[in-house]
Amino acid sequence: METQEPKRCHVCALEVEAHMEAWCNWCGNLYHLNSRADLPGTDCGQVWINEEHLALEFACNVCLAPPAEPGSLDDVLDLVEAAAAAGMTPAALEALAASGGVRHRRTAGGILLFRRGDLPGGVARRG
Template identity: 95%
Template structure:
C-alpha cells in the first residue's frame, strides 16, 4: 500500500520531451516500455510524443514513442566513407573535378598513406544523403 501512494506522489515524466505527463496523457511504448505523452481526450489540450495505431494482424492497439519511431541517426558508419570514384558518382561529378575541389580545400577529405582520397558522404557537395 505504501508503494502505491509513493508512486502516485512522484512526477511522471515523458521519455521523449521530459515534460510532466498528466493522467489523461499517459501511454507506454510497446517497443521500449517507457512513458510518453499521448492525448486520449479530444476535449483537453495536449501534444503527442508518439503514436497509437491498430495492428491489423493481431487486431490490437500498438503504442510507440517518437524516440522508437524515429531513432537518432547512428554515428557515421563505413558505408558513409567513400573513395574518390564512389564519392564522385554520389556527388554527380567526375573524379577529376572532385579531386581538384578537394585539393583546393573545397571539400573535406583525407588522403591515405597509399595516396587514396577518402570522403564522408555528408561532406560531399550538395550534402549527398546516406543511402537507405
C-alpha cells in the first residue's frame, strides 16, 4: 500500500523532495539535505565523513543544536557551531582537529566538541 502523504522534514516540518532526503544517525528522523548542487534546497542538517569508520554520518539540526543550557556549556561547541565560529567549513575544522591543530574532544557517540577559546582565527565570514 502506498501513501500519498508527503514526507516531512523533522527539523522544519516542510515536505522533503526526493533529492533532499537524509536520515539522522542519532534520532533516525528524515531531514532536508541537498545532494544536488544543480537544484535549490536548504539543508536542515549536515553530513560528514567519520574518519574512524570511513562512513558517512548524518545528523539533523535538532541533534546538532540541542537547546542551549544556561551557564557552563556556553563555550562548548559542536563541530558545526565551532566551524561557524571559526569561519571554516565543518570538514576543514574536523581535518584541523584530526591533525592536532586545535584542541578538541570526541564523544563516545563520535561527535567532536570544541571550546570556543581554542578555536583558530575567529574570523567570521559573511555571505
